[in-house]
Amino acid sequence: MRVNIGELLAARGAIRTVAYSEWVESPAEDVMLLQPVTGELVLASTGRSVCLTGQLRTQLTLYCGACLAGYEQPLEFAVAEEFRRALPLSAAGAGGERELDADDFVVLVGPDDTLDLTEIVRQDLVLALPIAPRCREGCRGLCATCGADLNLGPCDCAGDSADPRLRLGVPGFAGLPARRITEKE
Structure with a gap:
């Protein structure tokens, strides 16, 4: 799902809500999505950037890290990202070493002002997966x-x-x- 944020970048305080329901590529070989990722995403303009927030959910098949049994698990996760237009190379400054600041953690948008929400959601889904999944509490x-x-x-x-x-x-x-x-x- 691609979304153009050009109008949002131009209008400080503008808000756009997107109903999200997409099948996302499986984040790992041993993880299977049983239903599409669904939820609501909010795009809000700060003037310089656009903030993307939301709560998403899906149903997964995972394998227990202790007994190796497959099991189903619901997964709910948050999305929180910030985007802004990339600066022209001449304005970006020279290379070399420098200290990182908050702007270095903002995702840059290309000249077409389009975001691929599916890829952003897939990355946040990967981060939300349990490190050591368990089929149940107390699995021996x-x-x-x-x-x-x-x-x-x-x-x-x-x-x-x-x-x-x-x-x-x-x-x-x-x-x-x-x-x-x-x-x-």
């Missing part, structure tokens, strides 16, 4: 030894580790004599 995950789903009950390996050093009762580092480090070392 998979056994590290045999891979059994511990949510279904205890596994047959009874916690035996493939690495004998990790078994309970086997002296490992705990069996080493204590050694103090002195200042000379």
